[in-house]
Amino acid sequence: MSDPLADSAERLFAAHAGKDVIHAAENGVFPQALWDAVARAGFTAALLPEHAGGVGATAAEAMALLRIAAAHSAPIPLAETMLAGWLLAEAGLPVPQGVLTVAPVRVSDVLTLRRTEDGWHLTGTASRIPWARDAAAVAVLAEGPDGPTVALLRPDGFTLARHGRNLAGEPRDTMAVDTALATDAVAPATFGPTQLRAAGAAVRTVQIAGALSRALSLSVQYAQARVQFGRAIGKFQAVQHNLAVLAGQAAAALAAADMATDALAGGLDPLRVGAAKARAGEAASIAAGLAHPAHGAIGFTQEYELHFATRRLWSWRDEFGNEAEWNGVVGRAVLAAGPDGLRPLLTAA
Amino acid sequence: MQALTFATPPADAGAEALRGEVRRFLDDEMPGRTPLQRAASWSGSDPAFSRKMGERGWIGMTWPKRYGGHERSALDRYVVLEEMLAAGAPVGHHWIADRQSGPSILRHGTEAQRQHILPRIAAGACSFCIGMSEPDSGSDLAAARTRAQRVQGGWLVNGTKLWTSDAHHADYMILFCRTGAREGDRHGGASQFLVDMEQARGNGLTVRPILDMRGAHHFNEVVIEDLLLPEDALLGREGDGWAQVTAELAFERSSPDRFLSAFALLTEAVRALGPAAPERAAVAIGRLASHTLALRRLSRSVAGMLQAGEDPALQAALVKDLGNTLEQDTVETVRLLVDAEPSEEDGSAPLAAVLAHLVMTAPSFSLRGGTREILRGIIARGLGLR
Numbered sequence: 240m241s242d243p244l245a246d247s248a249e250r251l252f253a254a255h256a257g258k259d260v261i262h263a264a265e266n267g268v269f270p271q272a273l274w275d276a277v278a279r280a281g282f283t284a285a286l287l288p289e290h291a292g293g294v295g296a297t298a299a300e301a302m303a304l305l306r307i308a309a310a311h312s313a314p315i316p317l318a319e320t321m322l323a324g325w326l327l328a329e330a331g332l333p334v335p336q337g338v339l340t341v342a343p344v345r346v347s348d349v350l351t352l353r354r355t356e357d358g359w360h361l362t363g364t365a366s367r368i369p370w371a372r373d374a375a376a377v378a379v380l381a382e383g384p385d386g387p388t389v390a391l392l393r394p395d396g397f398t399l400a401r402h403g404r405n406l407a408g409e410p411r412d413t414m415a416v417d418t419a420l421a422t423d424a425v426a427p428a429t430f431g432p433t434q435l436r437a438a439g440a441a442v443r444t445v446q447i448a449g450a451l452s453r454a455l456s457l458s459v460q461y462a463q464a465r466v467q468f469g470r471a472i473g474k475f476q477a478v479q480h481n482l483a484v485l486a487g488q489a490a491a492a493l494a495a496a497d498m499a500t501d502a503l504a505g506g507l508d509p510l511r512v513g514a515a516k517a518r519a520g521e522a523a524s525i526a527a528g529l530a531h532p533a534h535g536a537i538g539f540t541q542e543y544e545l546h547f548a549t550r551r552l553w554s555w556r557d558e559f560g561n562e563a564e565w566n567g568v569v570g571r572a573v574l575a576a577g578p579d580g581l582r583p584l585l586t587a588a
Numbered sequence: 589m590q591a592l593t594f595a596t597p598p599a600d601a602g603a604e605a606l607r608g609e610v611r612r613f614l615d616d617e618m619p620g621r622t623p624l625q626r627a628a629s630w631s632g633s634d635p636a637f638s639r640k641m642g643e644r645g646w647i648g649m650t651w652p653k654r655y656g657g658h659e660r661s662a663l664d665r666y667v668v669l670e671e672m673l674a675a676g677a678p679v680g681h682h683w684i685a686d687r688q689s690g691p692s693i694l695r696h697g698t699e700a701q702r703q704h705i706l707p708r709i710a711a712g713a714c715s716f717c718i719g720m721s722e723p724d725s726g727s728d729l730a731a732a733r734t735r736a737q738r739v740q741g742g743w744l745v746n747g748t749k750l751w752t753s754d755a756h757h758a759d760y761m762i763l764f765c766r767t768g769a770r771e772g773d774r775h776g777g778a779s780q781f782l783v784d785m786e787q788a789r790g791n792g793l794t795v796r797p798i799l800d801m802r803g804a805h806h807f808n809e810v811v812i813e814d815l816l817l818p819e820d821a822l823l824g825r826e827g828d829g830w831a832q833v834t835a836e837l838a839f840e841r842s843s844p845d846r847f848l849s850a851f852a853l854l855t856e857a858v859r860a861l862g863p864a865a866p867e868r869a870a871v872a873i874g875r876l877a878s879h880t881l882a883l884r885r886l887s888r889s890v891a892g893m894l895q896a897g898e899d900p901a902l903q904a905a906l907v908k909d910l911g912n913t914l915e916q917d918t919v920e921t922v923r924l925l926v927d928a929e930p931s932e933e934d935g936s937a938p939l940a941a942v943l944a945h946l947v948m949t950a951p952s953f954s955l956r957g958g959t960r961e962i963l964r965g966i967i968a969r970g971l972g973l974r
Contacts, residue, residue, distance in 0.1 A: 299596070452592065459971050479968035483909070486592060486967055490906045493594055494885035514878035521875075563871050570874025571863075578859035582674045585880055586607065 244296070248304050251276055252311035261547055264314035265408030269373050274315050274338070277308075284334075286321040291328035298504035302445045306496060309449030312547035314409065316340055316370040318442040323378035326435065330389035330426040337375030342368050342392075342414060344439060344559065346432075350416055352381040352388050352425065359420040361390055364400065364413065367558075371412035372399055379416075380428055380435045387428035390420055405554035407547070430507075437507045439559035440516035441499035447519040447555050448489075448496035453548040454530040455489045458482055461534050478533060485529040488522035495519040510572045510584070513565035520556035520565075527552045590972070594903060595896070597888035600663045610671040613644060618675055623938035626676025627852040627945045630845050631806060633680035633757070635712070641672075641679070642712030647686050650895075651694055656707030662895035666844070666888055673848040684754070685709040688839045689716035689762050693782070696824030696832055701782060705760070717758035719765075719783070719810065720833065721751045727962045729833065730774045734765040734812060736781060743767075743781065743822070745792070745815040753956075755795045755808040758785050764833055767826055778829030781821045788815055802932075802948045834901075840957045842890035842904035847883040847911030849953055850918035853946045854880075856939045857922040869925045876921060879914045883907065902970030905963045912954040919946045 255273040264270050277283060285301035287293030296304075301321060308317050316338055323339035343350060343365040350363035361381060371377065377392040396418035403411045459482060462473030472478050499515040502508050527549040531538050538545040556562070576584040617637065618626075625632060641647055649665040651657025672679050690709045693701055708714035725731040734747025747765060755761065761783040768777035789795060792815030798807040824832045854876055861869050886907050893900040923930070923943060930944035954960040968974050 455592065459973065462973060473968075473973040476965075479973050480961070480964040482971060482973060483964035483967035486971055487906050487910045487913075489592055490594060490886060490903070491879075491882045491910060493592070494882040494889070497594075497596060497885055498881065511881070513874070514881040517875065517878045518882045562875070566871045566874035566878055567867060568874065569877050570870030570872070573873055573877045574858060574861060574863045574865055574870060576858075577863070578855045581855055581858055582671070583611075585877060585884070586670060586674065 242303070244300055245303050245307060247280065248282065248307040251280055251282075252308060252313050256308075256311045256313040258544060258547075261312055261314050265404075270314055273313060277313075277315060277317060278336075282308075282317060283320045284324065286325045287328050287334060291324070291334050293328075299500050302442075302496065302500040302503065305442060305445050306449035306452075309446035309551065310453045312407075312450065312453065312544075312551060316373070318446060319369045322438055322442055323376070325438070326378040326380065326389060327391060329429050332378075332389060332391050332424070332426050335376045335391070338370060338373045339376055339378060340368060340370050340374045341378050341380070341435065341439070342371070343380070343432075344368060346436070350379050350381040350390075352383040352390060352420075354384060355419065358422045359390070359425045360418070361392065361396070361420055362417045364415050366401075366413040367403065367405075367411040368414050369412075370410045371397070371414050372402060372410055377414070380432060383425075383427070385427065387431040389426050389428045391424040392416065392418070392420070396420070405558070407550040407554045409551075409554065433509065434507050436559055437509055437512040438503060440565065441503045441507070441512050443555045443559050444492075444499035444512075444515045444519040445496045447523050447552060448492040450548045450551045450555070451489045451492045451519075451522060451526050454526055454545065454552065455482075455485055457545050457548065458485060458530045458533040461538075465535075472533075481529045481533060485526050485533070488526040488529075492519045492522040492526075495522070509568050513560075513568040516560055517562040517565040517569065520562040523552035523556040524562075592902075594886055594889040595893050595898075597885065597892045598663065598895075600661060603661065603663045603667045606664055607667045607671060609644075610646070610668055613640075614671060614675045614677060618677060621676070621678070622941075623676075623852060623856050624932065624941040624945060625678070626855075627942045628678070628680075629673055629676050629849055629852065630679050630683045631949075632676075632678035633715075633754070634678035635681045635715075637678050638681040638712035638715075640712070641682070642710060647682050647712050648690055648706060648710030651690065651706060651710065655694065655702050656710035658710075662891040663888065666891045670844045670848070670884070673844050674851050676852045680754070681715050681757075682709065682712050683845070684718060684758075685714060685716040685760075687843065687845070688718075688836050689760070691839050692762060692780075692832065692836045693823065695835070696780070696828075697782075698820065700820065701823065705782070708759075714760065715754065715758045717752050717755045717761045717785070719749045719752060719755075719761045719763035721749065723748055723750050726751075727959055729764070730778075730830065732764060732766065732778070734763070736763075736765050736767050736779065736817065738767075739816070741816075742819045743817045745781070745812050745817060747812050749810040749812070750807075751798070752795075752808045752810050753806045755785070755810050756797065756805070761785055761788075761810070762823060762836075764829055767829070775830035777827060778833075779826050780823040780829045780832055781817055782823050783815075783817065783821065792816065800952075802945075837958065838899070838901045838904050839894075841908040841963075842887055842894075842900065844884070844887055846908045846957070847880065847887065847914050850915040850946050850950070851880075853918055853922050853942050856942045857926060860926050860928070860939045865925075872921050872925055876914070876918055879910075879917070883911050883914060886910070902967060905958075905966040905970070908957060909960060909963045909967065912960065915953045916950045919943070919950045923947070
């Protein structure tokens with residue numbers, strides 16, 4: 240399948256997101272060269288409408304880029320920058336250049352906006368914020384006096400209470416916010432925290448599909464190359480069947496990513512996003528549990544690259560809602576539809 | 589390895605208009621059918637229902653009009669199959685003919701065979717059985733020993749076929765057998781024949797019932813002793829049987845009958861649990877729905893790939909393996925959510941009856957159309973491991 244945009248993304252990440260870059264990022268060195276290349280290629284603006292600085296890409300093209308970045312374990316906030324830009328653009332706020340991220344990302348965290356004489360004041364604490372330490376701006380979905388409100392927060396408006404990381408070594412920081420904001424940095428939101436959570440779940444679903452495809456291809460290559468008992472281990476039926484199951488999970492994750500992409504392009508239906516995130520999360524768990532045994536001890540080392548994929552799978556499956564949370568949302572919708580509504584609900588185009 | 593890809597299913601607004609038409613038809617036709625009858629899904633046979641579907645143009649939908657088909661898209665066909673299966677409609681009479689025998693005849697048959705048989709399939713008036721498995725040849729189809737020998741005026745067939753579903757009613761069988769020497773290639777020397785079952789029964793072909801563990805009669809043993817087939821019974825080319833049968837199986841493996849077999853149980857579970865079900869039940873039911881949605885996507889993708897003339901054999905095997913796993917998971921999930929002891933006895937509650945039916949039929953889901961182990965072997969080959 241030849242797709243010029245996807246091909247150029249494959250080349251870019253192959254050239255700039257090598258093992259050394261990923262290790263360095265985990266040790267606290269922001270991968271500037273990789274980020275600059277991605278920004279120059281227009282990938283960071285791929286989800287933006289053209290009037291907000293977008294590059295005329297479809298949501299499907301943007302998500303394909305994100306999937307490829309994840310397949311290369313690119314240690315950059317591409318998903319978060321896309322998501323933040325989209326949130327700001329939806330609210331009609333300007334979209335700054337550079338690294339962007341979103342807050343809050345945990346259900347229990349609330350940031351509150353109140354009016355002041357000459358503008359707004361934003362307060363609160365938000366934990367597990369991706370790349371807050373590197374962000375040029377944070378797109379905040381706050382509780383305002385008139386409901387959900389979007390605020391554009393600059394680094395001088397918050398302090399980092401904690402520098403954290405997820406299992407994959409990606410920054411997940413705690414922000415403490417207590418700052419005044421000008422009127423032109425605040426706008427009513429067109430949706431609430433549930434939709435932001437769904438949008439986050441949608442991008443993580445796409446990323447899981449990418450990392451899972453990497454875990455599959457590494458496992459297949461290793462099984463073809465590793466010789467034991469006088470033959471490649473991939474010639475053993477037990478190994479073949481485990482890898483066949485792994486391929487099935489990769490396929491399911493691809494389907495989930497497509498569903499998430501469709502939902503992101505129109506309406507963020509919680510049933511579709513929830514089904515996608517939950518299915519991809521389950522696929523991540525099963526697949527990581529098969530890719531590791533296929534590799535044996537080498538897959539458990541820091542030197543070999545399988546863990547770049549599997550540690551991402553183990554992190555992303557829990558971010559923006561795990562399987563229990565989203566299957567619960569789907570299940571409630573199904574039970575509310577009842578036996579006669581079930582078929583139309585699941586087969587709606 | 590080649591990257592695993594599933595093409596995005598093409599959008600088709602017409603297919604969704606058709607969906608409404610199919611639902612209205614089902615609303616008219618299905619009310620009298622019990623949950624237990626619906627649970628039989630495509631194992632349930634009703635020739636009158638098949639004729640009505642034929643009148644609507646919903647059998648042989650993608651075939652050329654000159655053979656009674658309707659030249660609709662693969663996605664139109666997908667919509668009809670999905671709605672029929674999700675409703676538990678009794679589509680068994682025409683199912684095999686529509687799914688694989690008809691497409692095989694269209695692809696490999698002579699003009700006379702096409703004209704003689706395809707319009708009747710499309711009318712819902714003609715049923716098929718599949719003469720593949722034998723006593724010593726199940727998953728290993730190449731080990732088939734039934735042999736057709738060229739004789740004056742045709743072919744003389746001897747052998748035994750086994751697990752032949754619906755051989756006792758079917759109008760035709762597509763018979764896979766040996767016609768020549770393997771000559772080093774164990775897939776060589778095989779051919780397919782169209783057997784007119786009406787003529788064959790009692791004239792060299794005997795159908796003996798095999799009851800399944802529920803006591804139901806679907807399977808048969810078909811004993812063939814000196815059955816004389818006319819010259820023109822050969823389907824496709826002599827010696828090409830293996831390639832033909834492999835292509836036929838790709839049609840058999842990706843459609844929604846491979847993941848909706850337990851949908852009647854999901855429906856009854858939703859009915860029994862109600863909207864106020866505990867969170868544990870919502871999560872478990874949601875999981876089954878999430879899997880169903882992902883499989884729909886994959887299955888529609890394969891339908892689109894078939895339509896585009898691609899050969900999605902790997903993708904079809906993946907869909908069937910995931911789909912059968914979901915079907916069997918549905919049974920094990922639902923039984924832990926509801927207070928019902930499975931029973932098909934008269935007077936049983938619908939949920940208990942449907943549960944019993946599915947507990948007892950679920951083992952077949954990962955046998956029919958290729959065992960789980962065979963499918964995983966096909967997937968492994970697609971990954972480049974074999």
